[in-house]
Amino acid sequence: MSQHESWHRRLLEHRSALFTVLVTVGISIGGIVEIVPMFTASAGADTLESVTPYTALEQAGRDIYVREGCYNCHSQMVRPFQAETLRYGPWSRAGEYAYDHPFQLGSRRIGPDLHRVGGKYPDAWHYEHMRDPRSTSPGSLMPPYPWLLDDTYTAADAEKSVRALATVGVPYTEADIANVATSVSEQSAGIVERLKTAGIQTEGDKEIVAMIAYLQRLGKDGKAAFADSGVPDALARPEEAATAVALGGQP
Amino acid sequence: MSASSPSSSLSLAPPPYDDAIVKKFVFVTMLWGAVGMLVGVILALQLAWWPANLSLPWTTFGRLRPLHTNAVIFAFTGNFIFAGVYYSMQRLLKTRMWNDTLSTLHFWGWQAIIVAAAITLPLGLTQGKEYAELIWPIDIAIAVVWVIFAVNFFGTIAIRKVQHLYVAIWFYISMVVTIAVLHITNSLAVPATFTRSYPIYAGMTDALVQWWYGHNAVGFLLTTPILGLMYYFLPKSVQRPVFSYRLSIVHFWALVFLYIWAGPHHLLYSGLPDWAQTLGMVFSIMLIAPSWGGMLNGLLTLRGAWGRLRTDPVVKFWAVAVSFYGMSTFEGPMMSIRAVNSLSHYTDWTIAHVHGGALGWVGMAAAAMLYWLVPQLYKRPLHSVQMATAHFWIATVGIVLYVVSMWVAGITQGLMWRAIDDAGQLAYPSFMDTVIQLIPFYWIRLIGGLLYLGGFLLMGWNLWSTARRTQDVPAGAPAV
Numbered sequence: 001m002s003q004h005e006s007w008h009r010r011l012l013e014h015r016s017a018l019f020t021v022l023v024t025v026g027i028s029i030g031g032i033v034e035i036v037p038m039f040t041a042s043a044g045a046d047t048l049e050s051v052t053p054y055t056a057l058e059q060a061g062r063d064i065y066v067r068e069g070c071y072n073c074h075s076q077m078v079r080p081f082q083a084e085t086l087r088y089g090p091w092s093r094a095g096e097y098a099y100d101h102p103f104q105l106g107s108r109r110i111g112p113d114l115h116r117v118g119g120k121y122p123d124a125w126h127y128e129h130m131r132d133p134r135s136t137s138p139g140s141l142m143p144p145y146p147w148l149l150d151d152t153y154t155a156a157d158a159e160k161s162v163r164a165l166a167t168v169g170v171p172y173t174e175a176d177i178a179n180v181a182t183s184v185s186e187q188s189a190g191i192v193e194r195l196k197t198a199g200i201q202t203e204g205d206k207e208i209v210a211m212i213a214y215l216q217r218l219g220k221d222g223k224a225a226f227a228d229s230g231v232p233d234a235l236a237r238p239e240e241a242a243t244a245v246a247l248g249g250q251p
Numbered sequence: 252m253s254a255s256s257p258s259s260s261l262s263l264a265p266p267p268y269d270d271a272i273v274k275k276f277v278f279v280t281m282l283w284g285a286v287g288m289l290v291g292v293i294l295a296l297q298l299a300w301w302p303a304n305l306s307l308p309w310t311t312f313g314r315l316r317p318l319h320t321n322a323v324i325f326a327f328t329g330n331f332i333f334a335g336v337y338y339s340m341q342r343l344l345k346t347r348m349w350n351d352t353l354s355t356l357h358f359w360g361w362q363a364i365i366v367a368a369a370i371t372l373p374l375g376l377t378q379g380k381e382y383a384e385l386i387w388p389i390d391i392a393i394a395v396v397w398v399i400f401a402v403n404f405f406g407t408i409a410i411r412k413v414q415h416l417y418v419a420i421w422f423y424i425s426m427v428v429t430i431a432v433l434h435i436t437n438s439l440a441v442p443a444t445f446t447r448s449y450p451i452y453a454g455m456t457d458a459l460v461q462w463w464y465g466h467n468a469v470g471f472l473l474t475t476p477i478l479g480l481m482y483y484f485l486p487k488s489v490q491r492p493v494f495s496y497r498l499s500i501v502h503f504w505a506l507v508f509l510y511i512w513a514g515p516h517h518l519l520y521s522g523l524p525d526w527a528q529t530l531g532m533v534f535s536i537m538l539i540a541p542s543w544g545g546m547l548n549g550l551l552t553l554r555g556a557w558g559r560l561r562t563d564p565v566v567k568f569w570a571v572a573v574s575f576y577g578m579s580t581f582e583g584p585m586m587s588i589r590a591v592n593s594l595s596h597y598t599d600w601t602i603a604h605v606h607g608g609a610l611g612w613v614g615m616a617a618a619a620m621l622y623w624l625v626p627q628l629y630k631r632p633l634h635s636v637q638m639a640t641a642h643f644w645i646a647t648v649g650i651v652l653y654v655v656s657m658w659v660a661g662i663t664q665g666l667m668w669r670a671i672d673d674a675g676q677l678a679y680p681s682f683m684d685t686v687i688q689l690i691p692f693y694w695i696r697l698i699g700g701l702l703y704l705g706g707f708l709l710m711g712w713n714l715w716s717t718a719r720r721t722q723d724v725p726a727g728a729p730a731v
Contacts, residue, residue, distance in 0.1 A: 006496075006497075006500075008500050009415065011649075013415050013416045013421075014415060014416070016405070016408045016416060016424075018407070018423055019416065019421070019424060020405070021427060023421075023424055023428055023429075024423050024428050024432075026504065026507040026508045027425070027428065027429045027432065027467075027471075027508075027510075028432070028509070029508065030508070030509075030510075030511035030512035030534070031432075031436075031463055031511050033512075033530075033531060034459065034512065034514070034515065034527055034531075035456075035459060035460060035463060037527075038455070038456040038459055038523075038527075047611055053360045056262065059370060061693030063447065066377060067375040067376075067377060068308075068311065068313045068314065068375060069311075069312075069314050069316060069317060069375075069377065069379070070311060070313055071379060071452040072316045072317070073312065073313065073380070075597055077521055077522075079520040079521075079596075080520060080595065081520075081669065083669040083670070083671060084668075084672065085666060086671075086676065086677050087668070087680070088680070092521070092522060093522050094454065094455045094521075094522025094523070094524075095456075095522070096454075096522070096677055097453070097454025097455055097522065098453055098454050099454070100453060100454045100455065100457065101449040101450050101451075101452070101453055101457065102273075102378060102379045102380050102449070102450050102457050102461070103380075103453075103454055103455070103457040103461065104379065104437060105458050105521060106597075107381060107597070107601065108597055108598075108602065109516065109597040109598070110298065110312075110597075110602060110686075111682070111686075112682040122549070137683060139683045139686065139687050140683065140686075141301050141302075141686060142298075142301070143297070143301060143304030143306065143311045143312060143313075144306050145303075146306065146313075147308050157444075160443045160444055160447075161443045161447070161449075161695065163443070164441050164442065164443035164447075164448065164449050165443075165449050166442050167441045168440075168449050168450070168451050168453070169451075169453060170453075172462070182273055204690045205266070218721035220373050
């Protein structure tokens with residue numbers, strides 16, 4: 001250490017309060033510059049007309065998705081590269097996540113991305129996959145989730161979720177909240193019916209039904225947004241994608 | 252340390268520091284470290300061999316992985332930092348902690364939070380944001396306990412007997428302030444039930460706030476406080492002054508200012524606005540300079556002490572810890588470059604990177620500090636230098652197996668995902684093909700993790716034996 005009293009020592013190292021204030025200022029600037037603009041309309045998500053809030057049943061399924069920690073192995077973010085759009089479908093846009101609390105982008109694909117999984121497989125496929133992942137996907141590392149087939153959710157609980165989400169800004173109306181039980185029973189009956197035609201007997205209040213509702217919804221609004229703007233599904237590819245392909249060195 | 256002792260008021264003994272609290276934090280560091288690493292080994296086995304998920308809800312990978320990350324970050328690293336901070340700040344400020352009751356509340360409050368986390372996470376009670384999974388009642392408890400710690404911390408600074416604040420204290424201040432800001436901002440949520448809540452932020456904003464939090468938890472919990480500990484314990488261990496005071500000033504302020512901007516590098520190619528992604532990338536690259544400033548100041552302080560590298564395990568552990576810090580802080584900025592990130596993101600390369608930092612920097616620094624600190628606390632030599640040296644080699648081989656296998660796995664899978672054949676189609680259209688390819692590397696990683704855990708348990712035994720070895724204390728030695 002220097003033998004001399006430096007300016008830093010004189011000004012700061014003897015004054016703990018001033019030092020702490022300067023540290024606080026130092027760590028605040030970056031966060032303010034990056035985060036605050038996200039709350040303004042222009043810099044935030046591009047709003048997509050086709051994107052609507054999850055139904056109460058889908059949200060109940062999403063709560064199960066979060067509970068089981070699916071995000072530890074599955075992403076929900078298709079990047080704008082040719083290899084990704086070929087594998088999964090159109091790249092993910094900010095507006096698609098408008099009603100996601102919390103976001104579930106993930107950080108590791110131990111399994112495949114799920115942001116375009118909605119409509120990719122029949123309901124019965126998801127039922128079997130959750131019961132025994134290797135029955136539909138030989139070689140899979142995924143653990144089986146047999147309890148989803150037996151455990152039940154309740155519409156009352158889903159209503160609590162919808163109410164809290166309305167508080168944080170998801171545009172559920174009072175009518176939507178009052179209608180949760182009806183909406184849940186109608187949508188779950190449809191899934192139970194489709195499973196029945198595939199030879200699977202279950203009841204509408206099983207967790208697997210909510211989970212299927214959520215998974216089948218994933219990415220549907222986003223794909224519809226691309227269709228609205230006239231971009232063919234498989235060719236959805238912005239300029240960045242071309243750059244990324246060039247960087248990847250593959251045609 | 253008995254205040255009633257007639258000699259204590261007359262002697263020139265050092266001030267009666269509170270070392271009992273330090274011993275407590277050391278004990279739980281070892282306890283939770285072993286638990287966190289054991290869960291990590293179980294996860295490694297689950298990826299190599301799925302039946303290890305046991306088909307039970309509370310033992311699946313998706314529920315246990317947050318337990319592993321929270322345990323090693325907040326339980327192991329948190330308690331390790333608190334042990335070092337309580338020991339060093341009392342000596343650097345030449346005063347006992349301001350309030351012993353607050354120290355005790357901090358200790359037991361933090362342990363209660365850890366126990367609550369260990370119960371709730373396997374039950375699937377989570378907020379679903381990485382490294383911020385704990386449910387809202389526990390989040391409130393964390394904020395309260397952190398404020399208790401902060402009040403005691405700044406109270407101790409206020410009653411200090413030396414005017415000057417040593418560089419280690421600067422780094423501790425940055426941790427206390429930043430972790431509070433990050434935790435409170437990222438945890439704002441509206442409860443639906445006692446165990447479920449929804450963040451006030453939506454979609455990409457939630458993602459940005461989360462990674463601003465996540466990256467700076469790495470910055471201000473896993474990096475700056477440990478640099479502070481390095482600035483105290485490394486020079487103490489080798490009895491040499493810090494290489495450069497000026498360098499410590501420059502790299503401290505640069506680190507404090509630059510780190511906070513880097514979060515968006517976790518969201519490259521996402522729906523986040525391009526300007527924010529670019530800021531994240533650019534500031535990440537700039538971070539190399541202050542990070543390497545810290546590494547160089549640490550390594551160059553060892554100048555003239557290199558002879559002890561062969562004989563003293565403390566020096567061995569510091570040298571490797573600081574070297575891994577340098578490696579990780581080069582690798583991280585590199586992975587923040589868009590072109591590199593397009594390959595590395597979502598692969599095991601990221602897992603390799605975090606474990607280079609966690610096992611190499613945090614874990615080895617903890618060992619370096621503890622092998623020096625525990626003999627000081629108990630006033631007796633380390634039980635076995637040989638055993639510590641064995642720990643060093645076992646841990647080093649473990650890290651190499653872990654990191655290299657995950658590098659290879661990550662790059663392999665990244666290349667397979669993007670491979671396109673001459674017809675313009677995916678060369679590996681089946682995702683499963685890219686998964687099966689990784690299984691051998693998962694077994695190698697498991698061996699690496701087991702070695703590291705084995706070394707850690709060896710350290711636990713060594714430190715325990717040091718603390719319990721009463722027969723070696725010469726009669727008449729001061730019972731501090």
